[in-house]
Amino acid sequence: MSKELENLMSNVEKYRGKHVVAVDDEIIVVSDEDELKKALEKVERKYPGKTPLITFVPEEEVMIL
Numbered sequence: 580m581s582k583e584l585e586n587l588m589s590n591v592e593k594y595r596g597k598h599v600v601a602v603d604d605e606i607i608v609v610s611d612e613d614e615l616k617k618a619l620e621k622v623e624r625k626y627p628g629k630t631p632l633i634t635f636v637p638e639e640e641v642m643i644l
Contacts, residue, residue, distance in 0.1 A: 583632040594636040601632040 580588075583601040587594065590606065600607045600618040603626060607618040615633070622631050 581632065587632070587634075587636070591636060596636065596638050598635050599633070601634075602626045602629050 582603055586604055587599065587601050587606060594606065594608065597608050598610065598615070600609060600615065600622060602622045605622070605625075607621070609615045609618050619631065619633075622629070
């Protein structure tokens with residue numbers, strides 16, 4: 580499991596229902612395309628060469644079939 584996913588899973592309740600960008604121990608919540616672009620620019624500067632995890636953390640009730 581990646582460091583990003585491990586960190587996200589250990590804090591999953593905090594991020595349920597949100598889109599996030601995660602790199603190393605940093606998790607940034609984004610609510611729209613502009614915030615996503617800013618978050619990606621930030622992590623590119625702060626973590627050069629790292630690939631961020633960009634995902635939506637579903638609500639607990641969501642079922643995937």
